[in-house]
Amino acid sequence: MTTVLIKNVTIIDPESPFHNQKVDLKIQDGKFIEIGNNLSKDNDTTEINIPDLHASQGWFDTSVSFGEPGYEDRETIANGLKTAALSGFTGVALQPNSHPVIDNQALVKFVLDKAQDQATSLYPIGSLTINSEGTDLAELYDMKNAGAIAFGDYQKAIQNANVQKIALQYVQDFDSLVISFCQDNSVKGKGIVHEGVTSTKLGLKGIPALAEALHVARNLYLLEYTGGKMHIPTISTQESVQLIKEAKAKGLNISCSVAVHNLIHNDMVLDNFDSRYKVLPPLRDEATRKVLIEAVLDGTIDCITSDHNPLDIEHKKLEFDLAKDGTIGLESAFGALLSILPLEVVISKLTAGKKVFGLSQHTINTDNKAEISLFTTVENWNFEKENILSKSKNSAFLGQKMKGRSIGIYNNGKPEINFSI
Template structure:
């Protein structure tokens, strides 16, 4: 599709047009010209949107779609269309389907399902077979099939030696290991953050210590083995401190934080609404502030929606029994503008590509056109009408939003919300 984007503010530090307003002409998926008052010709679609901004395409390092096995929650097709309309040109798909993505054929299956969409899907292969934490999965074969990293979604690896061996093994092919951190024995039967709110509500708490013990252990293992480790969706102040210190030592560690842990606290649990049951749990204001500081000083490398659709039968039930997870693609940008500056948001929604080895073309003439269209203006409230996912388990319903994604241009396709 040939398009001219009119009067767009370009936000891309790698572009010579950073913070400038210009027209951007795209022909056959390539940026042909950037300048003022570019003339159109037959075959070009003109895109003029209020307060139009363009940045490098956003990347979400953690999404779950359900297919294969849980198509009632979300299909790959609808998930990718949701991602596109939410501003994401690239998403990393978690392996928590049925069967688990733990071999070459499963990686090939989801990649074939994702062909032809504007948003590019990047599979994460399971670190262990069936994500059971017992035997290493076929990581080298999955890497050759297109997997960009290896991890068992929201499952802590109890066997420290297995993580050690895995970190050593993947270095032969420059693999990236993802290690979710939450000690099951310390967590126990906890369902929310351990603190004043859990005590007041009578809900069993999960100490921040459950996360911090495993973060510390995994960083020690990384220091011993070398290699690359990514710690997803951290939630505690001490985790930020530990990772900050590890980076200062020169360890090759990166980490992410979920939008809901930056925006919400456990104060929202007062109504026992299971939409707010997530893992790691929503913590108190002190932890939230520490996470924001970690984002600002670069300790936290990227922000993820941790988009996890759950069918209503497993979500709308007693809090203790409800399944963890919230959808988040549709609300990510609007929610983040409540707590972070625009420049930081764009950086944290694009930097993850560098960590996961994904192409990151700048907005320059001659480069592939891969960018997100959005506006920074407009205050609104997130409601069910804004949900594009098949599942409706959003922790952001009723939350005030600022600005929104218009859509994306990627893989030669224009998708507008």
């Protein structure tokens, strides 16, 4: 493998002896072989020297959708992983919402085979139930052995409490994690946006915060009864924050994430009925957005996800109530977050998912595996269509003010760098 020399890079890694220092990183055969100042290079060395360059441990996104197999028109695994790499992510957890749904070991192996030889590592999430229908548990143990890192039905809450209970009990036999999207469908009804002033003004059916909180409370009671590990993805309400905070104080093995768009936007962006902002859970009011940010800062929310969900124009550019829920978010995640949160908090929340999902973490130090994200921190810019790397263009961040940029990554023995920035 080619030697890579990254010059004048500021390290953001509290676990590294080089934290907050500007150094050179020399990488060979996928490992740091030398870290210091004024490191020399030979003719076989690839040099990376970019102003204001920073490096951290590799970022991990706990929720991405790529479409393949079945929805390759939305996104392929190959292009999705390249997009993730240039967006700064060395690893992504792939949701099972393809066609067919990833609910057996053959499909886990299929997506892992498709992800070979990429700089960004792919970690499949297996569907918790067959075809994500919420009725019968899928082949969880077989999928675990094939490489699945956790089990959950993407954006589908298990309405049957006994199925949820049995899942939490069963996966303890092989030390796995249940992902529990929380939404009481009977309370949600036909709601499509947050229930509040904006939904009333626009005449759109609302989703009460209660629909999420009720399910969070139920699932936490089940977790307390069964033991095991549970991750609640993309929480969006003040009540959920409080319930999870109390569960952690009790000592339950519970973690949670929030989506970037729920930290950046509130439901007032819906005034023009733009379906790019139709997401699930929905964008909430400003008071809730501020509570979510506070929960990130105080540690109640463990990690932040892009919840990247590419959708084709036929399913997204429709009347608001007919459009599918979802936005792409990999490309915009870092720049959007740095515009509202301190740098070290952003890095902490983009790397914390590895611990939640039981994956190896690699400190920036000599002789360690080189798995790093590269980024700048000072540039202010607006996210536009030409910044989208995904096949689908359904971004809720077009026109959004950004701070700093992802430059790329080094992982799996290779750099993936956007030198055009």
